[in-house]
Amino acid sequence: MSLTEYNAKYEYIIRSNISDRQKALKLADLMSDMEGHLRNDIGEHRNKEAHALYKKISLLSSLL
Numbered sequence: 001m002s003l004t005e006y007n008a009k010y011e012y013i014i015r016s017n018i019s020d021r022q023k024a025l026k027l028a029d030l031m032s033d034m035e036g037h038l039r040n041d042i043g044e045h046r047n048k049e050a051h052a053l054y055k056k057i058s059l060l061s062s063l064l
Contacts, residue, residue, distance in 0.1 A: 003050055006034055010057055020064040027061040 001009075013026045034054050038047070 001033065003053065006030065006050075007053055010053065014060065024061050024064040027057050027064070031057055031061070 009030055010027070013023055013030065016023070018026075031054060034050065034057070038050050038054060
């Protein structure tokens with residue numbers, strides 16, 4: 001999955017009309033999916049973007 005797709009999935013989850021608990025679970029699943037992407041991403045610029053998105057997801061997930 002591309003970084004753009006991960007971001008779109010993140011946006012979909014946070015804007016969805018589901019409970020905060022369900023959002024947190026979906027965000028945790030998204031973070032798990034991203035971990036493989038972060039390990040395999042070679043380009044430093046894209047890697048920084050991926051890490052920034054991962055951190056954003058992590059922070060929101062911890063607030064829910």
